[in-house]
Amino acid sequence: xxxxxxxxxxxxxxxxxxxxxxxxxxxxxxxxxxxxxxxxxxxxxxxxxxxxxxxxxxxxxxxxxxxxxxxxxxxxxxxxxxxxxxxxxxxxxxxxxxxxxxxxxxxxxxxxxxxxxxxxxxxxxxxxxxxxxxxxxxxxxxxxxxxxxxxxxxxxxxxxxxxxxxxxxxxxxxxxxxxxxxxxxxxxxxxxxxxxxxxxxxxxxxxxxxxxxxxxxxxxxxxxxxxxxxxxxxxxxxxxxxxxxxxxxxxxxxxxxxxxxxxxxxxxxxxxxxxxxxxxxxxxxxxxxxxxxxxxxxxxxxxxxxxxxxxxxxxx
Amino acid sequence: xxxxxxxxxxxxxxxxxxxxxxxxxxxxxxxxxxxxxxxxxxxxxxxxxxxxxxxxxxxxxxxxxxxxxxxxxxxxxxxxxxxxxxxxxxxxxxxxxxxxxxxxxxxxxxxxxxxxxxxxxxxxxxxxxxxxxxxxxxxxxxxxxxxxxxxxxxxxxxxxxxxxxxxxxxxxxxxxxxxxxxxxxxxxxxxxxxxxxxxxxxxxxxxxxxxxxxxxxxxxxxxxxxxxxxxxxxxxxxxxxxxxxxxxxxxxxxxxxxxxxxxxxxxxxxxxxxxxxxxxxxxxxxxxxxxxxxxxxxxxxxxxxxxxxxxxxxxxxxxxxxxxxxxxxx
Numbered sequence: 075x076x077x078x079x080x081x082x083x084x085x086x087x088x089x090x091x092x093x094x095x096x097x098x099x100x101x102x103x104x105x106x107x108x109x110x111x112x113x114x115x116x117x118x119x120x121x122x123x124x125x126x127x128x129x130x131x132x133x134x135x136x137x138x139x140x141x142x143x144x145x146x147x148x149x150x151x152x153x154x155x156x157x158x159x160x161x162x163x164x165x166x167x168x169x170x171x172x173x174x175x176x177x178x179x180x181x182x183x184x185x186x187x188x189x190x191x192x193x194x195x196x197x198x199x200x201x202x203x204x205x206x207x208x209x210x211x212x213x214x215x216x217x218x219x220x221x222x223x224x225x226x227x228x229x230x231x232x233x234x235x236x237x238x239x240x241x242x243x244x245x246x247x248x249x250x251x252x253x254x255x256x257x258x259x260x261x262x263x264x265x266x267x268x269x270x271x272x273x274x275x276x277x278x279x280x281x282x283x284x285x286x287x288x289x290x291x292x293x294x295x296x297x298x299x300x301x302x303x304x305x306x307x308x309x310x311x312x313x314x315x316x317x318x319x320x321x322x323x324x325x326x327x328x329x330x331x332x333x334x335x336x337x338x339x340x341x342x343x344x345x346x347x348x349x350x351x352x353x354x355x356x357x358x359x360x361x362x363x364x365x366x367x368x369x370x371x372x373x374x375x376x377x378x379x380x381x382x383x384x385x386x387x388x389x390x
Numbered sequence: 391x392x393x394x395x396x397x398x399x400x401x402x403x404x405x406x407x408x409x410x411x412x413x414x415x416x417x418x419x420x421x422x423x424x425x426x427x428x429x430x431x432x433x434x435x436x437x438x439x440x441x442x443x444x445x446x447x448x449x450x451x452x453x454x455x456x457x458x459x460x461x462x463x464x465x466x467x468x469x470x471x472x473x474x475x476x477x478x479x480x481x482x483x484x485x486x487x488x489x490x491x492x493x494x495x496x497x498x499x500x501x502x503x504x505x506x507x508x509x510x511x512x513x514x515x516x517x518x519x520x521x522x523x524x525x526x527x528x529x530x531x532x533x534x535x536x537x538x539x540x541x542x543x544x545x546x547x548x549x550x551x552x553x554x555x556x557x558x559x560x561x562x563x564x565x566x567x568x569x570x571x572x573x574x575x576x577x578x579x580x581x582x583x584x585x586x587x588x589x590x591x592x593x594x595x596x597x598x599x600x601x602x603x604x605x606x607x608x609x610x611x612x613x614x615x616x617x618x619x620x621x622x623x624x625x626x627x628x629x630x631x632x633x634x635x636x637x638x639x640x641x642x643x644x645x646x647x648x649x650x651x652x653x654x655x656x657x658x659x660x661x662x663x664x665x666x667x668x669x670x671x672x673x674x675x676x677x678x679x680x681x682x683x684x685x686x687x688x689x690x691x692x693x694x695x696x697x698x699x700x701x702x703x704x705x706x707x708x709x710x711x712x713x714x715x716x717x718x719x720x
Contacts, residue, residue, distance in 0.1 A: 210602075212622030212630045217640055218648050221621040222601035229575045230607065250559075250571055250602040250621070257572050271559050271568040271599075276626070281482040281561055294480050295564045305477065307565055354579065357572040358537060361530035362477035362563070 099300070101293040108274060108292050110266040111246045115320035117327065119146050119161030119204045122244065125327030126202075126334065127152050130159070133190060135182075139219065142183030144175045144211070145255075147190040149199065154335070158194035160187045160255060161204030164245070178211035181224035184254050188231045200338055201232075201239040203255040208273050210251030225254040232257040238341035238349060240334060243267040243299075243308070244319075248276075259353050260337050263299040263308040264330070266318055270297035306360055310337065422446050438657050447614050447657055449594060452503035452520035455553050459516055459661050465507035468515075469538055470499050472531045478564045486562040489524060498523040501556065502532040504539045509551070510665035512672060515539050518553040519593075519600070526556035528600050529563040533570030536604065540577035544584035549668050553591045554605045558598015571603035578607045587671050589664055592619050592642065592651065610667050612655040613642035619650065 110116070123130050127150035134141040147160040162179060165171030187203075194201045210221055232239060232255075241258035247269040263269060271277075277291035278284060302308040312333050319326035341349060421428050425444040429437070438458050439448040450458070456465055473490070480486040501523045505516050517539045519526040536552070543550045559567040581588055590608025592601075594617035602621050613619055620640035628635055638644050642654045655663050 210621060212627045214627060214631070214633060214635055214639060217620045217622065217627070218644075220606075220648070220650055222619075223606040223650065225602040225621070226571075226575060226604070226606045229572055229603070230579070233572075233575060233579055249568070250599050253568055253571055254602075257575070269565050269568075271561060271564050277482075277561055279629075291482075294478070294482060296478065297565060302565060305566055307569060354576045357569060357576050360566060360569040360573060361534050362475045362566055363530045363534055364473045364475045365471045366473050367471060 099296065099298060101289065104292050104296060104298060105289055107266050107298050108246075108268055110318045110320070111268045113318065113320045114166060116245055117319055117323045118166070118206060119163045119244070121323050122204060122327050122330065123148075123150060123159060123161075125324060126150075126331050127157065127159070133193075134186070136185035137189060138182070138185060140182050142175075142180050142186060143173055144177050144179045144207075145183035145187055147186050149190075149193070154338075156197070156199050158190050158199040158201045159204070160190055160201070161244075162207040162252075162255070164206060175211055177207045178209060179207065179251060179254075180211050180213070180216040181219045181221050184210075184224040184228040187255060188228055191228075191231045191235060194237050195235060198237055200237050200341070201235060201258075202334065203232075203239070203241045203258065205241060205243045205247045205252045205255055205269075206245035207248060207251050208246055209249035209276070210254070225250045228254040229257045233350070233353060236346035236350065238338055238344075239353075240337050240341070242312070242330065242334070243269050244330075246273070248273045257353070257357065259341050259349055259356075260310065261308045262310045262312050262330070262333055262337065263302055264312050264319060264326075265299055265314040267299055268297040269299075269302050269307060270295045420448065422448075440657050445615065445656070447594065447616055449521045449555060451522050452498065452501075452518040452553075455518040455593075456503060456505045456507065456516050458657070459509050459551070459553075459664065460505075460507045461510070461661055463508060465505040465516075468504045468506060468542070469535050470503075472534055473499060474529055474531050474563075476562075477530075477566055478562070480562040480564065482562070489562065493523045496522055500531040500535070501526045501528065501560075502535045504535050506542075509661055509668065512549075512665055512668045514549045514551050514664075514668060515543050516551045516553070519555045521555040521593075521595075524560065524562075526554075526600075527558060527560035527562075527567070528556060528570050528574075528603075529560035529567045530570060532560075533573040536574050537577040540580045543586055544580045547584070547586065549587045549589065549671070550581055551589045551591070551664055551668075552604065552608070553593055554596045554600055555593040556596060556598070556600040556605075558600055568599065571599045574604035575607065578604050587668065589667060591655070591660065591664075592617050592645075594618055597621065597623055606650070611651045612653050612660070612663065613645060613651045614657055614660075615642055615654055617642040619645045 129151040130148055132146060132148040136142070144162060145160065146163045150157045150159045162177045163174050164177035165174040191201060210225060239258045241256045241261045243261070243263040245267055247256065247267065249272050252269065274288040274292040274295065275285050277295065278287035282290060299308060299311045303311050310333055312330055315322040315325040419428065419430055420434055422441040422444060424446040425441060427441055427443045434448065435454065439450040439454070440446070476486045498520045501520050503518050503520060507514070507516060517536055540550060559571065561567070578588060587609045589610045590605055592605060592611065592613040594614060596605050596617065596619045598621065601619060618640050619642060624635050624639055642651065645651050646654050
């Protein structure tokens with residue numbers, strides 16, 4: 075996607091129609107987007123929070139084990155009232171990156187998020203989540219403390235919220251580690267953000283068995299905002315300042331702020347039960363499959379051992 | 391004399407059933423990777439895919455798994471017409487449709503098979519993942535089938551049993567596959583609303599997006615012996631953190647100690663254990679849940695309260711009405 079200047083309100087429709095018919099973006103453009111999404115000067119969660127809110131109090135710890143600095147969570151004062159904010163935080167310099175674990179959360183991070191969701195529920199605070207992670211942390215300790223269950227329960231907690239919840243993919247959204255904070259009434263995505271099932275490097279080493287093929291993987295996934303809009307993964311593509319969000323943090327936050335305000339205004343008009351129902355429906359609809367008649371002889375009624383499927387025997 | 395075929399051919403032991411070479415094997419004989427015992431396909435099938443000498447659990451396909459749980463009784467497959475599409479026109483080392491076609495030729499139609507059956511007499515819906523089909527990976531069809539399974543459970547008041555065996559989200563469907571994680575969590579929410587139990591059985595391997603979504607949300611969670619259960623695979627962890635993992639990392643037994651599963655259950659006991667827990671939780675659903683105070687009783691009591699203040703004749707009239715109510719609602 076070219077990052078040239080765009081003007082105002084027609085942006086979303088333009089970007090969508092642009093990729094609807096003629097198909098894919100060029101490999102170079104996609105790779106450029108991925109580099110922008112990971113740009114080290116790109117605004118992170120802690121850059122957006124003070125620009126979107128007048129006051130912020132960070133809450134730390136999951137109340138079970140420890141605090142996970144790769145997820146920042148807290149309460150914030152917006153122009154129209156209090157909010158709960160949760161987001162992954164990468165680091166800008168080496169020291170901070172190590173401290174933040176490169177924005178790769180452990181189960182404690184997701185449990186902290188769930189704790190803040192609960193608080194939001196109690197105090198009727200709308201929830202904003204900011205997604206920016208290469209994925210959940212792949213570590214033995216994280217696994218032993220239930221990484222899988224932490225991610226699934228975080229999604230569950232978000233589905234159960236009665237307050238409005240908006241997720242924003244601000245940078246890199248990869249794997250379940252991103253989706254754990256991404257189950258929302260509306261999902262916004264910045265123009266140069268990416269959202270994919272796995273990082274291009276991870277995909278390259280799994281599918282191509284060669285980590286150097288990240289570019290090919292990126293081209294195959296096409297994880298850009300325009301495509302996510304097309305597939306119904308994101309509802310709004312938020313424009314970035316000319317050249318990308320890293321060129322002007324204030325302007326990037328201002329544009330995001332207007333979109334957030336608009337989105338929350340719309341969501342506040344709905345009853346909590348209705349929001350919950352539509353949130354479920356939103357995810358229920360996502361999917362792409364064919365329906366074929368059973369021409370291959372698949373039996374509808376299978377009788378115990380009587381049925382044999384070639385090659386369906388045990389494998390080791 | 392003995393009909394048991396004994397082979398010491400190293401060549402044959404090396405031939406793992408990955409891809410086309412397995413076609414050349416006579417029938418589909420297997421050797422146990424742990425103790426090298428050799429089994430005829432039929433023999434192993436009768437043994438539920440468990441090595442008789444060392445207890446190693448072989449991976450079993452989705453349909454065979456449901457056969458095992460049905461224990462010879464019939465079962466009905468649901469939504470077998472749903473097949474994978476190629477929304478991204480995805481090509482890695484080969485185009486995605488080619489992979490689908492090759493996997494379908496092996497006899498499965500998708501990585502999740504849903505069946506309606508009775509496990510030792512208890513009606514339920516079983517959703518079983520098929521590892522031989524593209525690594526049991528979760529794409530749109532898996533999400534949709536699981537959702538429909540949950541929906542049907544809620545409609546009919548049936549419990550849901552899920553047997554997982556998957557490498558995670560299906561890469562070839564990109565971010566759409568990722569979203570199936572959320573979709574399956576929604577599916578389990580339907581069962582929460584309907585107050586119906588979910589039993590999840592983690593078979594080897596349950597990793598990635600499957601473990602990080604519905605597989606970790608079961609009300610009752612069992613794992614098969616030796617099954618790998620983890621979000622990130624051991625290879626990825628070793629590469630990322632450069633730490634050497636313990637040999638028992640992520641195995642069912644470790645996850646039991648970690649508090650991630652309720653028990654490690656041998657496949658030969660599985661049907662019995664599922665039937666046991668579903669039996670404990672079973673309620674006569676067809677008649678609807680029986681509330682402590684029935685509507686008729688409540689109405690009679692309210693009428694009696696009112697009647698206490700009335701003259702004798704009116705009391706008799708009220709009594710007559712409430713008696714009729716009770717009779718009518720019995």
